[in-house]
Amino acid sequence: MTHKNPQTREWQTLSSDHHLAPFSDFKQLKEKGPRIITHAKGVYLWDSEGNQILDGMAGLWCVAIGYGRDELAEAASKQMRELPYYNLFFQTAHPPVLELSKAIADIAPEGMNHVFFTGSGSEGNDTMLRMVRHYWAIKGQPNKKTIISRVNGYHGSTVAGASLGGMTYMHEQGDLPIPGIVHIPQPYWFAEGGDMSPEEFGIWAANQLEEKILELGVDNVGAFIAEPIQGAGGVIVPPDSYWPRIKEILAKYDILFVADEVICGFGRTGEWFGSDFYDLKPDMMTIAKGLTSGYIPMGGLIVRDEVVAVLNEGGDFNHGFTYSGHPVAAAVALENIRIMREEKIIQRAHEKAAPYLQKRLRELSDHPLVGEVRGVGLLGAIELVKDKATRARYEGRGVGMICRQFCFDNGLIMRAVGDTMIIAPPLVISEAEIDELVAKARKCLDLTLSVLEG
Numbered sequence: 277m278t279h280k281n282p283q284t285r286e287w288q289t290l291s292s293d294h295h296l297a298p299f300s301d302f303k304q305l306k307e308k309g310p311r312i313i314t315h316a317k318g319v320y321l322w323d324s325e326g327n328q329i330l331d332g333m334a335g336l337w338c339v340a341i342g343y344g345r346d347e348l349a350e351a352a353s354k355q356m357r358e359l360p361y362y363n364l365f366f367q368t369a370h371p372p373v374l375e376l377s378k379a380i381a382d383i384a385p386e387g388m389n390h391v392f393f394t395g396s397g398s399e400g401n402d403t404m405l406r407m408v409r410h411y412w413a414i415k416g417q418p419n420k421k422t423i424i425s426r427v428n429g430y431h432g433s434t435v436a437g438a439s440l441g442g443m444t445y446m447h448e449q450g451d452l453p454i455p456g457i458v459h460i461p462q463p464y465w466f467a468e469g470g471d472m473s474p475e476e477f478g479i480w481a482a483n484q485l486e487e488k489i490l491e492l493g494v495d496n497v498g499a500f501i502a503e504p505i506q507g508a509g510g511v512i513v514p515p516d517s518y519w520p521r522i523k524e525i526l527a528k529y530d531i532l533f534v535a536d537e538v539i540c541g542f543g544r545t546g547e548w549f550g551s552d553f554y555d556l557k558p559d560m561m562t563i564a565k566g567l568t569s570g571y572i573p574m575g576g577l578i579v580r581d582e583v584v585a586v587l588n589e590g591g592d593f594n595h596g597f598t599y600s601g602h603p604v605a606a607a608v609a610l611e612n613i614r615i616m617r618e619e620k621i622i623q624r625a626h627e628k629a630a631p632y633l634q635k636r637l638r639e640l641s642d643h644p645l646v647g648e649v650r651g652v653g654l655l656g657a658i659e660l661v662k663d664k665a666t667r668a669r670y671e672g673r674g675v676g677m678i679c680r681q682f683c684f685d686n687g688l689i690m691r692a693v694g695d696t697m698i699i700a701p702p703l704v705i706s707e708a709e710i711d712e713l714v715a716k717a718r719k720c721l722d723l724t725l726s727v728l729e730g
Contacts, residue, residue, distance in 0.1 A: 398432025504550025
């Protein structure tokens with residue numbers, strides 16, 4: 277590849293010589309070199325070659341309020357000058373983390389008023405696993421250790437996070453999952469619903485939870501963890517029948533429910549949380565990403581009052597991180613939430629951007645390559661198929677990756693999950709920018725089809 281900017285090659289050499297990238301084939305990346313992103317504004321990125329790219333993934337699901345908000349930089353700078361760091365160990369706290377805890381409690385579902393802070397969503401789910409087991413031990417039921425999760429769910433890439441997730445390709449590295457974590461089928465009708473209607477399949481998938489609880493014995497099950505909408509698994513929006521049935525099952529058995537809100541939280545569904553959208557009543561919620569709009573790393577676990585009342589009787593919770601509740605991250609998160617509230621960003625997304633995006637995306641259903649378009653709020657998925665009627669794929673062709681490359685080459689970031697193209701643009705995306713996104717997506721679908729037919 278030739279470069280207009282000689283610095284591009286210099287940066288790629290640095291990458292090759294010194295940098296190990298996440299979720300990458302190191303050998304492959306070394307051969308081709310990464311794309312170098314240099315700056316960003318609003319919903320756009322620019323690479324080192326001067327190409328403007330519409331970021332249809334909001335970074336990694338996280339840049340909710342868009343790039344280039346100076347207020348967040350100023351909040352970080354101010355906090356760095358006042359108190360750049362102190363820890364929360366040894367019965368110590370600082371104002372930013374306390375104010376942030378209150379701000380999160382104000383927007384969280386009713387009865388969820390306590391937050392344990394981490395550096396990421398993965399750490400949040402590690403915390404959850406330990407807290408669930410600690411909770412049941414305090415209650416005199418130490419056998420309630422097992423966590424039920426879902427196939428193809430994503431809960432991070434630490435040892436516990438990757439185990440909780442149901443990604444087979446992750447389990448194959450590192451002898452995962454660890455003991456005490458089991459998985460049930462996912463509510464992915466398009467790929468796995470067979471001859472069932474979406475409604476029938478939703479009930480069937482939900483019933484797998486009850487069957488697994490009974491198989492393991494309720495005295496051995498500590499919690500069920502699930503994303504309201506599976507993000508990294510392919511923006512899997514469950515059938516309408518799924519969550520009502522899950523709620524019935526959860527009400528029946530003595531286990532905790534954990535909503536992983538790392539992707540759905542902070543406005544992605546058009547509500548503050550995915551749990552608001554589906555009227556769920558979790559005992560714990562994992563958060564990250566949109567909490568700071570990705571401007572600085574931060575995650576956490578929001579915990580229901582009744583759970584905290586038990587934890588209060590349990591002595592030391594021997595868990596935490598050097599950067600739990602980092603004051604600079606807390607200051608940025610506070611400013612991010614303030615902007616979201618004062619500028620009514622989620623309300624505006626709910627009323628304008630989300631309906632418009634869903635309407636425009638569904639126009640792609642007429643494309644010969646598209647088997648289904650689905651989405652909620654500012655989340656969307658496009659299923660690429662060979663046969664619309666049977667939902668059959670182009671086996672072994674790597675269609676998603678072909679399409680992703682065309683997107684990259686034509687100024688759009690869409691992510692490929694197998695043969696599913698997914699988007700999650702910043703919440704502040706305008707109607708004109710949505711038009712641009714959909715036009716570029718259609719162009720890339722056309723180019724992909726021409727390769728397949730070529």
